Amino acid sequence: KAVVSTQSTGKVYVTLRKTLTFFPDTLLGSSQLENFYNEKLDMYYFNRHRGVFNSILFFYQSRGVFRAPTNVDPDLMQEEMEFFKIDLPALYAVEDPNAKENEVIPPELTFREKLNQFLIDPQYSRGALIWSFADMVAIVVSIIMLVAESVPSANEYFKNKEKPTYYVFYGIEIMVNGFFSLDFILKFMSWPKPWLFFKNVLNFLDFMAILPFYMELIAMLSSNGSAGGKFVVLRICRTSRVVRIFRFVRHSKEMQVVGKVVTGASKEFGMLAMLILVFVLLFGTLLYYCEMGYDSNFISIPHGCWWAIVTVTTVGYGDLAPKVPSGG
Numbered sequence: 001k002a003v004v005s006t007q008s009t010g011k012v013y014v015t016l017r018k019t020l021t022f023f024p025d026t027l028l029g030s031s032q033l034e035n036f037y038n039e040k041l042d043m044y045y046f047n048r049h050r051g052v053f054n055s056i057l058f059f060y061q062s063r064g065v066f067r068a069p070t071n072v073d074p075d076l077m078q079e080e081m082e083f084f085k086i087d088l089p090a091l092y093a094v095e096d097p098n099a100k101e102n103e104v105i106p107p108e109l110t111f112r113e114k115l116n117q118f119l120i121d122p123q124y125s126r127g128a129l130i131w132s133f134a135d136m137v138a139i140v141v142s143i144i145m146l147v148a149e150s151v152p153s154a155n156e157y158f159k160n161k162e163k164p165t166y167y168v169f170y171g172i173e174i175m176v177n178g179f180f181s182l183d184f185i186l187k188f189m190s191w192p193k194p195w196l197f198f199k200n201v202l203n204f205l206d207f208m209a210i211l212p213f214y215m216e217l218i219a220m221l222s223s224n225g226s227a228g229g230k231f232v233v234l235r236i237c238r239t240s241r242v243v244r245i246f247r248f249v250r251h252s253k254e255m256q257v258v259g260k261v262v263t264g265a266s267k268e269f270g271m272l273a274m275l276i277l278v279f280v281l282l283f284g285t286l287l288y289y290c291e292m293g294y295d296s297n298f299i300s301i302p303h304g305c306w307w308a309i310v311t312v313t314t315v316g317y318g319d320l321a322p323k324v325p326s327g328g
Contacts, residue, residue, distance in 0.1 A: 208243045298322075
């Protein structure tokens with residue numbers, strides 16, 4: 001193959017084979033590269049740090065010039081270099097002596113930029129990895145409590161204030177939502193352009209994950225309004241807590257890739273939906289007129305369209321079925 005395509009955490013890189021084989025002792029330049037070939041993607045797949053991989057690929061393309069990103073922890077950098085079997089002393093030995101003269105040194109990250117990297121990139125440092133792990137634990141605990149609360153035999157332990165477990169579980173709920181709120185506030189404060197903060201879907205999901213808790217708290221503390229109205233608000237808030245499960249998307253590169261693929265194929269999905277709609281209307285109308293005049297349940301075209309939808313999606317409820325041979 002003359003051209004090598006590599007995918008690192010959702011981003012595709014394309015380079016020539018001879019560019020990589022210039023350093024045959026490294027992972028990308030040796031035959032060991034074939035171990036990472038993905039037949040479904042038809043490319044070499046690496047689930048590694050994207051920022052470091054940019055520098056590694058530049059090292060091959062520049063034939064020895066390595067420029068380490070400034071926003072990556074040194075221990076993580078060393079781990080990535082060892083994975084790709086690039087010996088750092090050897091890098092400096094083959095580095096172009098004129099490269100430093102033309103090299104543009106990037107400015108040091110500000111505290112706000114470091115905080116943003118810390119919150120959104122678990123591989124930024126060990127502390128960021130621990131924070132990300134704590135976020136996942138909080139999500140799991142929150143979902144488990146939401147599910148357990150719906151079990152009739154366990155409901156009283158969550159709702160009965162006379163039970164000591166009520167204050168334990170409510171305290172856990174407060175700590176979980178406190179962690180989510182702190183994470184959300186820090187992300188908002190460190191976002192490069194705060195006025196575009198909610199344009200990011202993941203940030204909007206983070207906001208929807210904490211909103212039900214505060215709405216429920218306000219409804220419980222409010223002295224105005226009817227009991228029925230409060231009950232409706234509380235039910236909506238408790239139902240909305242299931243949105244927290246979408247916080248897992250932030251921690252899964254694979255799910256983010258799927259989301260980008262779906263977004264990129266929006267026109268194709270729209271065309272598919274249009275074709276389905278055309279066939280549903282076509283066969284629903286034909287079935288209605290075929291069944292007209294007989295003792296049939298298809299009393300209108302929408303009834304025929306419902307049958308077509310159930311049939312084309314292979315659900316097959318069986319609530320409506322043609323009775324005459326021309327309809328069947």
